[in-house]
Amino acid sequence: MPFSFEIAATAGPARAGVFSTPHGAVETPAFMPVGTLATVKALDPDDLVAMGASMILGNAYHLHLRPGDELVREMGGLHRFMRWDGPILTDSGGFQVFSLAQLRTINEEGVEFQSHIDGSRRFFTPEVVMQIERNLGADVIMQFDHVIPGQSDEPSARDASERSIRWLARCLAEVNRLESQEPRVPLPPSPFPPQALFPIVQGGIHARLRREAAESIRSMHDWPGFGIGGLSVGEEKDAMYEMIEVVDEALPKTHPRYLMGVGFPEDLVEGIRRGVDLFDCVAPTRMGRNGAVFTRDGRLNIKRAECRTDPRPLDPECDCSACTRFTRAYIRHLFVSDEILGLRLLSLHNVHFLLSLARSARQAILNGDLDSWARDWLSRYRSAAPLTV
Amino acid sequence: MPFSFEIAATAGPARAGVFSTPHGAVETPAFMPVGTLATVKALDPDDLVAMGASMILGNAYHLHLRPGDELVREMGGLHRFMRWDGPILTDSGGFQVFSLAQLRTINEEGVEFQSHIDGSRRFFTPEVVMQIERNLGADVIMQFDHVIPGQSDEPSARDASERSIRWLARCLAEVNRLESQEPRVPLPPSPFPPQALFPIVQGGIHARLRREAAESIRSMHDWPGFGIGGLSVGEEKDAMYEMIEVVDEALPKTHPRYLMGVGFPEDLVEGIRRGVDLFDCVAPTRMGRNGAVFTRDGRLNIKRAECRTDPRPLDPECDCSACTRFTRAYIRHLFVSDEILGLRLLSLHNVHFLLSLARSARQAILNGDLDSWARDWLSRYRSAAPLTV
Numbered sequence: 112m113p114f115s116f117e118i119a120a121t122a123g124p125a126r127a128g129v130f131s132t133p134h135g136a137v138e139t140p141a142f143m144p145v146g147t148l149a150t151v152k153a154l155d156p157d158d159l160v161a162m163g164a165s166m167i168l169g170n171a172y173h174l175h176l177r178p179g180d181e182l183v184r185e186m187g188g189l190h191r192f193m194r195w196d197g198p199i200l201t202d203s204g205g206f207q208v209f210s211l212a213q214l215r216t217i218n219e220e221g222v223e224f225q226s227h228i229d230g231s232r233r234f235f236t237p238e239v240v241m242q243i244e245r246n247l248g249a250d251v252i253m254q255f256d257h258v259i260p261g262q263s264d265e266p267s268a269r270d271a272s273e274r275s276i277r278w279l280a281r282c283l284a285e286v287n288r289l290e291s292q293e294p295r296v297p298l299p300p301s302p303f304p305p306q307a308l309f310p311i312v313q314g315g316i317h318a319r320l321r322r323e324a325a326e327s328i329r330s331m332h333d334w335p336g337f338g339i340g341g342l343s344v345g346e347e348k349d350a351m352y353e354m355i356e357v358v359d360e361a362l363p364k365t366h367p368r369y370l371m372g373v374g375f376p377e378d379l380v381e382g383i384r385r386g387v388d389l390f391d392c393v394a395p396t397r398m399g400r401n402g403a404v405f406t407r408d409g410r411l412n413i414k415r416a417e418c419r420t421d422p423r424p425l426d427p428e429c430d431c432s433a434c435t436r437f438t439r440a441y442i443r444h445l446f447v448s449d450e451i452l453g454l455r456l457l458s459l460h461n462v463h464f465l466l467s468l469a470r471s472a473r474q475a476i477l478n479g480d481l482d483s484w485a486r487d488w489l490s491r492y493r494s495a496a497p498l499t500v
Numbered sequence: 501m502p503f504s505f506e507i508a509a510t511a512g513p514a515r516a517g518v519f520s521t522p523h524g525a526v527e528t529p530a531f532m533p534v535g536t537l538a539t540v541k542a543l544d545p546d547d548l549v550a551m552g553a554s555m556i557l558g559n560a561y562h563l564h565l566r567p568g569d570e571l572v573r574e575m576g577g578l579h580r581f582m583r584w585d586g587p588i589l590t591d592s593g594g595f596q597v598f599s600l601a602q603l604r605t606i607n608e609e610g611v612e613f614q615s616h617i618d619g620s621r622r623f624f625t626p627e628v629v630m631q632i633e634r635n636l637g638a639d640v641i642m643q644f645d646h647v648i649p650g651q652s653d654e655p656s657a658r659d660a661s662e663r664s665i666r667w668l669a670r671c672l673a674e675v676n677r678l679e680s681q682e683p684r685v686p687l688p689p690s691p692f693p694p695q696a697l698f699p700i701v702q703g704g705i706h707a708r709l710r711r712e713a714a715e716s717i718r719s720m721h722d723w724p725g726f727g728i729g730g731l732s733v734g735e736e737k738d739a740m741y742e743m744i745e746v747v748d749e750a751l752p753k754t755h756p757r758y759l760m761g762v763g764f765p766e767d768l769v770e771g772i773r774r775g776v777d778l779f780d781c782v783a784p785t786r787m788g789r790n791g792a793v794f795t796r797d798g799r800l801n802i803k804r805a806e807c808r809t810d811p812r813p814l815d816p817e818c819d820c821s822a823c824t825r826f827t828r829a830y831i832r833h834l835f836v837s838d839e840i841l842g843l844r845l846l847s848l849h850n851v852h853f854l855l856s857l858a859r860s861a862r863q864a865i866l867n868g869d870l871d872s873w874a875r876d877w878l879s880r881y882r883s884a885a886p887l888t889v
Binding site: 148149150152153154155156157177178182185186192193194419420422432436437438440441443444445447448450451452453454455 | 537538539541542543544545546566567571574575581582583808809811821825826827829830832833834836837839840841842843844
């Protein structure tokens with residue numbers, strides 16, 4: 112089996128597991144750095160290896176527009192193109208079509224939109240997106256879904272969720288059709304080993320819809336894992352946590368769950384406690400490029416005047432390659448001077464911080480003390496007001 | 501002696517040497533990457549170590565304005581601040597005051613100018629600049645000089661050259677005064693070991709002025725090395741090469757010569773043949789950030805459409821960490837998509853290219869075949885028109 116999920120230990124809903132893919136294993140819970148355009152912004156693949164990243168993301172919408180999924184296929188697939196030999200997951204671009212593209216027209220067939228790059232007209236259907244994700248060749252490919260704002264009312268949320276489920280059936284059929292035409296070779300070094308299609312549970316902040324979606328999706332197919340979508344898109348944090356709990360109950364305990372687009376430190380801890388295995392978020396790199404730094408004592412803004420002569424590392428307890436070498440004073444100087452190294456070091460630290468946080472949570476699950484670990488971690492992270500941005 | 505220069509082999513005027521400093525030895529001829537603001541743009545110190553850089557530059561003008569030389573001193577000096585344990589040379593800022601700053605007023609005392617950052621008024625004298633360079637703590641510090649355009653007529657060039665020599669005497673007196681007040685500890689791990697003051701031979705494109713300047717400077721003091729300034733600033737290449745030959749004759753063969761601001765590949769080869777030991781130039785990083793790539797077959801522009809699907813490395817014979825991992829197609833995609841990794845990889849390759857070129861020239865001197873090596877290298881570099889930008 113090219114994909115499997117083994118659970119080594121649990122702590123309530125939380126699990127320490129191993130998700131195996133054709134490009135290697137992912138120890139879960141895990142944070143997946145986001146490489147939207149075939150690069151985790153400001154970082155080198157070697158940086159990611161050094162900080163212990165196992166699985167990373169690419170994005171079907173962005174890579175379809177630039178450089179083009181057919182070009183990526185021609186260059187041997189996304190792994191070879193970007194020199195990432197570990198597992199990759201591609202998001203389908205559902206979120207981007209609904210958040211980034213212009214002049215959308217949505218109907219049952221798909222979504223017509225204008226490229227945010229050059230305004231060219233494009234038409235995404237579940238079938239088209241499956242072809243794009245197959246060309247890219249990631250290990251895990253997400254279904255094409257209909258994404259709506261976080262606080263949408265129940266009728267809108269039901270409409271989008273039910274459409275997403277109908278689109279899921281079309282995604283599965285298209286994956287099967289493509290596979291029957293040209294089966295994928297089982298294992299690397301083939302650049303195109305088998306892919307796992309993950310469905311996405313939608314339903315906004317409506318528990319009933321979430322349960323119904325999870326039920327419909329489970330009954331459709333034996334999926335290798337599940338995405339949880341449409342959270343961290345403007346709703347209250349408590350509503351998000353409640354929805355994770357609802358979905359945790361409704362999904363099989365035996366399979367990995369991926370909470371899409373979620374990845375602030377406190378959300379990782381809260382998500383892991385509620386049974387989430389995989390996370391991704393652009394926050395660590397985007398915030399890094401804006402000068403915001405995750406630390407065990409809360410967020411730090413490197414632009415602040417206090418950092419000007421501060422000889423301490425970004426986070427004195429961090430062992431990333433920024434914190435073991437450079438002072439806040441130096442990194443602030445780089446940032447204020449618009450030096451690229453500053454963006455790289457801040458991105459590197461923030462990504463390392465989340466990878467390391469997920470590893471600590473995993474260890475706490477294995478140790479049987481997740482609850483006290485999480486309480487202590489959150490208490491310290493939330494209490495240290497002086498460092499807050 | 502904290503500074504020394506040993507010559508291992510010669511080939512006509514060319515020399516393979518070892519320049520020793522308190523922070524380590526530099527095998528010459530060498531290219532020195534430029535870290536204007538305490539960072540070689542887009543690169544990490546670890547990148548520089550990996551590609552075998554030995555000595556790098558900082559800039560007194562830029563570091564005085566941001567973050568301030570007193571701050572750098574407070575943080576343990578430039579080596580500690582930027583985590584570069586090898587030798588560092590600081591340029592005095594003479595070039596920047598005359599090229600970058602606004603509203604200059606020059607008189608015998610010094611130069612009043614406006615900061616290009618915030619318009620604040622500043623006054624640089626030879627004494628002030630020596631204090632700045634002492635605060636920064638580089639191994640080699642350049643004198644403050646009066647820099648003029650490359651094609652200046654003889655009276656203007658004489659005026660600037662003679663003023664630079666008078667300023668050199670003041671630089672030396674100030675260095676001696678500062679040293680007598682607070683002697684520097686001989687060796688690392690002291691952050692502030694002794695510094696070597698290099699004079700700068702000026703004289704524009706006027707052989708007589710160059711000879712006179714070299715004579716005056718030699719007679720003033722037993723300098724540890726010599727800068728050759730005011731070249732590659734708009735004059736014809738042939739005039740530059742002729743001036744290097746004149747200065748080579750006029751300077752002692754026993755000491756290192758540093759050709760300031762020169763560093764295109766062909767200029768390295770031509771300079772080395774004429775007895776230059778040290779080079780620096782922002783071209784490899786600046787051009788990299790503009791998409792221009794040095795290759796053994798001439799310059800390549802990564803933006804060109806031919807690179808879109810090109811599976812080759814930037815330079816198929818290069819062993820840098822960009823060329824051993826990535827295709828032109830991938831790097832072009834990064835560059836076109838404004839991804840920071842693209843700027844880093846292009847900068848990394850270009851700097852590695854010059855470091856490697858200087859190493860090859862050194863080996864050719866040691867092998868006794870510099871002339872044929874240089875002829876072959878230049879012929880290939882200049883003949884391959886298809887790759888030219």
